[in-house]
Amino acid sequence: MATRIERHHYDVVVIGAGGAGLRAAIEARLAGKKTAIISKSLFGKAHTVMAEGGAAAAMGNVNSRDNWMVHYRDTMRGGKFLNNFRMAELHAKESPSRIWELETYGALFDRTKDGKISQRNFGGHEYPRLAHVGDRTGLELIRTLQQKIVSLQQEDKREFGDYEARIRVFQETTITELLLDGNKVAGAFGYYRESGEFVLFEAPAIVLATGGVGKSYKVTSNSWEYTGDGHALALRSGATLINMEFLQFHPTGMVWPPSVKGILVTESVRGDGGVLKNSTGKRFMFDYVPDVFRKQYAETEEEADRWYTDPDNNRRPPELLPRDEVARAINSEVKAGRGSPAGGVFLDVSTRMSADVIRKRLPSMYHQFKELADVDITKQAMEVGPTCHYVMGGVEVDPDTAAAAGTVQGLFAAGEVSGGMHGSNRLGGNSLSDLLVFGKRAGEHAASYADALTARPKVSTRDLETAVETALAPLERDGGENPYTLQQELQTVMGDLVGIIRRKGELEDSLVRLAELRDRVAKVSATGGRKYNPGWHLALDLRNMLVVSECTAKAALEREESRGGHTREDFPTMRPDWRRVNLVCSLDGDKVRLEHKPVPRMRAELIQLFDRAELAKYLTDEELAEFDALAEEAK
Amino acid sequence: MKEITLRVFRYRPETEAEPTFQEYAVPLRDDWAVLDALNYVKEEIDPTLSYRWSCRMGICGSCGMTVNGDPKLSCGTFLVDHAPGPITVEPLRNFPVIRDLVIEMTDFMQKLGAVQPWIIRDESDDDPHTELLQTPSEMDDYKRYSMCINCMLCYSACPVYGLDSKFIGPAAIALAQRYNLDSRDEGQEERLDVLSDDEGVWGCTFVGECTRACPKGVDPAGAIQRAKLIAANEAVKAFLLPRWVR
Numbered sequence: 035m036a037t038r039i040e041r042h043h044y045d046v047v048v049i050g051a052g053g054a055g056l057r058a059a060i061e062a063r064l065a066g067k068k069t070a071i072i073s074k075s076l077f078g079k080a081h082t083v084m085a086e087g088g089a090a091a092a093m094g095n096v097n098s099r100d101n102w103m104v105h106y107r108d109t110m111r112g113g114k115f116l117n118n119f120r121m122a123e124l125h126a127k128e129s130p131s132r133i134w135e136l137e138t139y140g141a142l143f144d145r146t147k148d149g150k151i152s153q154r155n156f157g158g159h160e161y162p163r164l165a166h167v168g169d170r171t172g173l174e175l176i177r178t179l180q181q182k183i184v185s186l187q188q189e190d191k192r193e194f195g196d197y198e199a200r201i202r203v204f205q206e207t208t209i210t211e212l213l214l215d216g217n218k219v220a221g222a223f224g225y226y227r228e229s230g231e232f233v234l235f236e237a238p239a240i241v242l243a244t245g246g247v248g249k250s251y252k253v254t255s256n257s258w259e260y261t262g263d264g265h266a267l268a269l270r271s272g273a274t275l276i277n278m279e280f281l282q283f284h285p286t287g288m289v290w291p292p293s294v295k296g297i298l299v300t301e302s303v304r305g306d307g308g309v310l311k312n313s314t315g316k317r318f319m320f321d322y323v324p325d326v327f328r329k330q331y332a333e334t335e336e337e338a339d340r341w342y343t344d345p346d347n348n349r350r351p352p353e354l355l356p357r358d359e360v361a362r363a364i365n366s367e368v369k370a371g372r373g374s375p376a377g378g379v380f381l382d383v384s385t386r387m388s389a390d391v392i393r394k395r396l397p398s399m400y401h402q403f404k405e406l407a408d409v410d411i412t413k414q415a416m417e418v419g420p421t422c423h424y425v426m427g428g429v430e431v432d433p434d435t436a437a438a439a440g441t442v443q444g445l446f447a448a449g450e451v452s453g454g455m456h457g458s459n460r461l462g463g464n465s466l467s468d469l470l471v472f473g474k475r476a477g478e479h480a481a482s483y484a485d486a487l488t489a490r491p492k493v494s495t496r497d498l499e500t501a502v503e504t505a506l507a508p509l510e511r512d513g514g515e516n517p518y519t520l521q522q523e524l525q526t527v528m529g530d531l532v533g534i535i536r537r538k539g540e541l542e543d544s545l546v547r548l549a550e551l552r553d554r555v556a557k558v559s560a561t562g563g564r565k566y567n568p569g570w571h572l573a574l575d576l577r578n579m580l581v582v583s584e585c586t587a588k589a590a591l592e593r594e595e596s597r598g599g600h601t602r603e604d605f606p607t608m609r610p611d612w613r614r615v616n617l618v619c620s621l622d623g624d625k626v627r628l629e630h631k632p633v634p635r636m637r638a639e640l641i642q643l644f645d646r647a648e649l650a651k652y653l654t655d656e657e658l659a660e661f662d663a664l665a666e667e668a669k
Numbered sequence: 670m671k672e673i674t675l676r677v678f679r680y681r682p683e684t685e686a687e688p689t690f691q692e693y694a695v696p697l698r699d700d701w702a703v704l705d706a707l708n709y710v711k712e713e714i715d716p717t718l719s720y721r722w723s724c725r726m727g728i729c730g731s732c733g734m735t736v737n738g739d740p741k742l743s744c745g746t747f748l749v750d751h752a753p754g755p756i757t758v759e760p761l762r763n764f765p766v767i768r769d770l771v772i773e774m775t776d777f778m779q780k781l782g783a784v785q786p787w788i789i790r791d792e793s794d795d796d797p798h799t800e801l802l803q804t805p806s807e808m809d810d811y812k813r814y815s816m817c818i819n820c821m822l823c824y825s826a827c828p829v830y831g832l833d834s835k836f837i838g839p840a841a842i843a844l845a846q847r848y849n850l851d852s853r854d855e856g857q858e859e860r861l862d863v864l865s866d867d868e869g870v871w872g873c874t875f876v877g878e879c880t881r882a883c884p885k886g887v888d889p890a891g892a893i894q895r896a897k898l899i900a901a902n903e904a905v906k907a908f909l910l911p912r913w914v915r
Contacts, residue, residue: 075721138801170816294700
């Protein structure tokens with residue numbers, strides 16, 4: 035073969051250097067495996083760095099009534115009971131240990147008066163539960179994990195004379211294909227963004243930790259890296275995706291100025307007392323409390339305000355409903371003509387807290403608005419509206435080992451790229467804890483999978499040649515369309531036809547438009563050479579964005595109900611029979627195949643953590659009868 | 670719409686022996702930062718322009734550049750503040766240039782490791798069941814030094830680093846102080862050798878450019894002064910006392 039390809043051999047290759055990827059890599063290295071971390075951007079700049087609010091962990095430091103069972107219940111409620119129960123259980127049980135462990139690595143957290151890790155309120159969490167440092171928790175988390183890796187490298191330097199003997203970071207490197215030997219993972223192929231040179235990682239175990247898909251939408255809190263690479267790599271290697279119809283539109287993104295539209299305004303603003311108002315000055319969220327949450331939320335402003343100081347005797351403000359509810363409410367207010375000048379609603383802390391407290395509790399928000407919008411949030415309300423933030427859907431995994439389902443072996447997934455944990459809607463704060471809990475598990479099980487293999491899978495020359503050809507195609511093709519134009523069109527299709535509120539006709543239309551785009555993307559061309567050429571990079575990312583968008587559109591058309599991050603105008607309510615169904619996407623050649631698969635059933639001791647009255651809102655009659663029989667047995 | 674001229678540093682080592690400047694006319698919009706203008710250039714005028722960016726919100730530290738002579742995050746530097754222009758955009762100074770506005774910054778990662786930026790304790794617990802206690806005021810002692818986003822603006826501003834790249838530099842020293850001042854940490858002595866070296870704190874001539882450049886208010890210059898005090902005290906002790914009582 036004429037093309038030069040650099041080759042590396044590892045035991046475990048982790049694709050993605052956000053929280054999940056770094057935590058997985060640490061675990062694989064601690065298990066003695068030779069581990070590589072592949073980072074699409076610079077080391078330490080991954081998307082996790084933008085997380086603001088905190089990591090949910092039921093440590094009970096601020097309210098001693100909190101424990102893993104309460105956290106579990108909140109998570110299942112937030113996901114409208116579509117969550118993989120076992121993942122939600124492991125997450126609730128293991129989050130506190132992952133936070134304490136992070137502290138031993140050196141993480142700094144805000145503290146209670148008696149020196150414990152402080153915890154803050156967040157939407158959908160019954161008690162203050164988010165370990166945080168101001169509103170820059172993601173930065174602290176990524177920095178701490180990054181520095182832990184540096185410390186492991188120093189240990190290796192002492193032992194082997196080489197910093198990179200057992201753990202090495204390949205930054206600004208993009209993986210375009212996973213290579214298999216039969217059904218077993220054999221390696222990952224990609225290119226260095228800087229030089230455009232190709233690189234092959236031969237490894238028997240691969241952890242996907244590539245994050246989400248938000249760049250398929252124009253208004254998004256996500257940055258350029260979020261093109262669904264891991265989702266697409268998984269599909270193409272025979273793994274399955276679940277829950278792809280569920281996208282989280284975070285209720286509060288900046289809407290003004292236009293250049294920053296979509297950038298996140300942390301939920302901590304509401305957790306710490308901020309309120310949402312429409313153009314008439316009304317706190318409209320009181321009008322949008324759905325029946326399933328009626329009992330847990332305040333009915334008057336007075337009760338809601340008392341809750342901040344006396345949470346035991348008052349119910350929480352409706353501004354703190356789960357994100358899907360708040361996003362839909364804002365959308366409705368704007369549609370009804372009660373929006374702000376820039377097309378959002380008002381989020382106000384200026385009348386709720388002193389300027390000093392705002393600057394201390396929300397320093398990043400203060401600076402963000404000051405610098406980007408010239409708005410002083412201690413004096414003025416912010417203008418906010420929904421922004422595409424997170425994909426609940428992702429790689430279908432075994433809850434205990436994070437191993438991908440489907441035909442492939444040796445593939446693991448953790449963090450946003452995996453599916454199931456959050457059901458139809460993720461609670462704020464459950465993402466940072468998710469990536470620590472399942473990042474660790476993925477690293478551990480990838481290591482033990484590699485150990486158990488008797489023979490190393492081999493990369494075939496032919497597969498490698500195909501990967502090279504596919505990667506070079508946009509550069510060698512003349513006269514195709516510009517990748518930026520195609521990306522903008524994709525964003526328009528997804529935003530207009532597969533957005534917050536969905537309709538049958540539009541979803542059908544989106545599939546036609548996506549099929550057209552697929553033909554055009556197959557002919558995309560990039561000008562320039564291979565050295566640091568983002569046009570070429572985007573041309574390669576586009577095919578990932580397309581296949582993942584197709585999964586989302588197909589599943590959204592199929593699911594004829596509204597639940598969490600999937601709202602159908604033509605099917606506006608939740609339907610218990612749909613709660614039992616996961617929609618599973620796989621690839622058949624280059625076509626997306628969609629199947630129904632039953633949602634795993636909760637174990638008896640877990641379902642009995644809920645009241646019958648609450649379950650009755652979600653379960654079918656048949657399931658309720660089973661629950662009653664269980665209760666009878668327990669008597 | 671009014672326009673403003675960006676004078677952008679271009680360097681493509683595979684085809685050009687020397688860097689050049691290229692001018693682009695971009696819309697002068699009130700709400701546009703330099704980064705928005707560069708994205709406009711890339712998407713509408715010249716897709717070959719290379720630069721780094723990620724979060725657009727001043728937290729990832731990827732988009733540091735020299736704007737009209739000063740080290741800045743390009744996502745937080747507005748066109749209107751430099752109107753009528755032209756605005757000269759160059760890579761961060763004191764670093765090798767890879768291409769256009771993209772710099773080589775792996776040197777920092779080595780320096781970062783040298784100051785051991787993690788909690789060092791005589792006895793560590795691998796499977797903790799609760800946290801280490803630390804009061805809010807103990808945390809306030811070092812919190813500001815923990816705000817670093819590794820954007821390299823302080824290294825670009827530092828005249829000492831410009832002359833001697835062995836100087837460990839502002840962000841790394843601030844990070845060392847972040848741990849030295851952390852009540853949970855017992856590793857100050859281990860970090861001292863690196864800090865009190867010629868290329869450590871004593872290299873700093875205290876011009877304070879780093880603190881002025883920092884977009885996050887970390888105050889590396891203040892951290893360096895505090896570290897000098899500690900190093901000086903330890904040096905006196907080392908002179909007077911045998912190692913085992915230090």
